[in-house]
Amino acid sequence: MRVLPLFLILVLAGLAQGCALQYTGAERDGFHAGGRTGVHVSVSPSLALAASGKFSVPTPSNVLTNSPSADFVFAAFGEEGSGPVGASAHVILSELPYPDWRWEMETWARPESMRYSKLTAARRNWTVQIFPLLAAGDWFSELWTLNGRQTPDFWLAKRWSATPDDELRIVAEYREPAPACMREQLQTYAESRKNKEFGPLQGRELAGRCEREMEEFSSRADAAVRLDENLSRPLDETGIKARQPDKQPNMRALVGVAEFTRTQRVGTR
Numbered sequence: 019m020r021v022l023p024l025f026l027i028l029v030l031a032g033l034a035q036g037c038a039l040q041y042t043g044a045e046r047d048g049f050h051a052g053g054r055t056g057v058h059v060s061v062s063p064s065l066a067l068a069a070s071g072k073f074s075v076p077t078p079s080n081v082l083t084n085s086p087s088a089d090f091v092f093a094a095f096g097e098e099g100s101g102p103v104g105a106s107a108h109v110i111l112s113e114l115p116y117p118d119w120r121w122e123m124e125t126w127a128r129p130e131s132m133r134y135s136k137l138t139a140a141r142r143n144w145t146v147q148i149f150p151l152l153a154a155g156d157w158f159s160e161l162w163t164l165n166g167r168q169t170p171d172f173w174l175a176k177r178w179s180a181t182p183d184d185e186l187r188i189v190a191e192y193r194e195p196a197p198a199c200m201r202e203q204l205q206t207y208a209e210s211r212k213n214k215e216f217g218p219l220q221g222r223e224l225a226g227r228c229e230r231e232m233e234e235f236s237s238r239a240d241a242a243v244r245l246d247e248n249l250s251r252p253l254d255e256t257g258i259k260a261r262q263p264d265k266q267p268n269m270r271a272l273v274g275v276a277e278f279t280r281t282q283r284v285g286t287r
Contacts, residue, residue, distance in 0.1 A: 042111070044070035044093035049109035049190075052248055055182050057140050059109045059190045062242040065095040069161055069260035077114065077269040079276040080122065086276050089113045090267060094161060094260075102168040102195075107243055108158055110189040112273045120184035122275040129218035132225040132232055139245040142180040148236060149221050150174050150196050152208055157267040158193075164261040170195035172204040174232075176239035179274070187273055192239040197231040200224045 042052045046067045048060040070093040079085045089112055096106040114120065124145040127134030133148040151173050153159035159169045173193045181187050196204060207219055225232060267273075 042091070044109075049093045049111070050248065051111050051188055054186060055111060055188055056248040057142060057180070057182075057188055058246045058248050059188075060244040060246060061095045061107050064097060065105065065107055065242065066098045067093060068096045069094045069165070069262070071262060075266050075269060077112075077273070077276045079119070079278060081278045084278065086115050086119045088115075088269065088273070088276070090269075090273075094158060096162070096167070100166065102170070103162050105192070105194050105238075105242065106158070106162070107190070107192045109191075110187075110273055112187050112189075112269075114185040114276050116185045118278060119276045120279050121181050121187045121273075122277050123181070124179060124274065128221070130221040132221040132228070133236070137178070140247040142182060142245070144178045144180045144245065147177050148175070148232060148239075149177070150200055150204055150219065150224060151271075152204070152211075154208065155268070157263055157265070157272065160263040160265070161260070164263060171208070172196035172201060174200075174235055176236060176243075178243070178245060184279075189273055190243055190245065192243050194235060194238070197228060197235070199228040199231050 042055070043050060044067055047063065047065075048058060051057045051059075072089065072091045074087045075090045077086055077088045091111040092108060094106065094108045096103050128147060128149060130149040130151070131147045132150070133146075135146045137144040137146050153169045153171055153173060156173075159173075162169050172195070174196045175191050175193045177189060177191045179187060179189045203224060204219075269275075
């Protein structure tokens with residue numbers, strides 16, 4: 019068996035690491051995720067890169083006494099200019115520490131989901147959900163307001179999420195202000211939260227009265243976000259300086275829940 023010289027091994031390792039960094043990051047018109055993720059998320063030309071960054075954030079888990087921290091690499095896109103945000107999108111790439119943790123599978127729809135489906139695109143299996151959400155307490159809404167933009171009180175979102183590896187998850191989400199057909203019920207829910215009398219928001223209760231609006235929104239979301247396979251092209255990385263919220267993102271809402279799996283996975287890879 020032929021053995022490579024040590025210096026060549028180090029060079030090849032350095033090149034591999036450099037390529038991984040080079041091919042993962044935000045671009046003006048999307049997010050390029052290389053390596054094991056192998057996905058490029060493109061956004062509509064009407065949406066431009068507004069903020070991007072990377073940090074580590076505590077993540078909720080199925081273990082009461084222990085929770086991991088996950089990498090949070092993000093890019094946020096919106097209509098250029100000033101004034102209220104009429105449409106926005108963001109992409110998140112998040113990785114948990116291996117081999118102790120993995121992402122909980124998204125087998126079931128969220129309580130707030132109006133629609134739940136599966137999709138195969140870019141050689142990945144995606145979970146697709148449409149749901150309303152409140153701007154209050156939402157990390158990306160605060161990101162916009164910190165940088166001088168107004169957001170609606172309530173959003174309607176379409177979310178695509180894939181788990182290329184157990185510990186690796188990529189999320190793409192498109193948002194618009196929630197349509198009038200659901201705003202009254204969302205306002206009632208928001209008030210119940212203030213009074214601490216709320217349960218989970220039930221998306222199915224909204225779906226029946228907003229079927230047409232949801233269909234039209236879903237079509238616009240599909241036109242605004244495209245999921246492509248990463249073709250290993252050079253990353254045209256764009257740096258955007260923007261203020262970021264001091265508070266931590268709600269990982270349960272934005273990415274998911276971690277599962278402790280070390281005892282199940284030792285020696286399996």
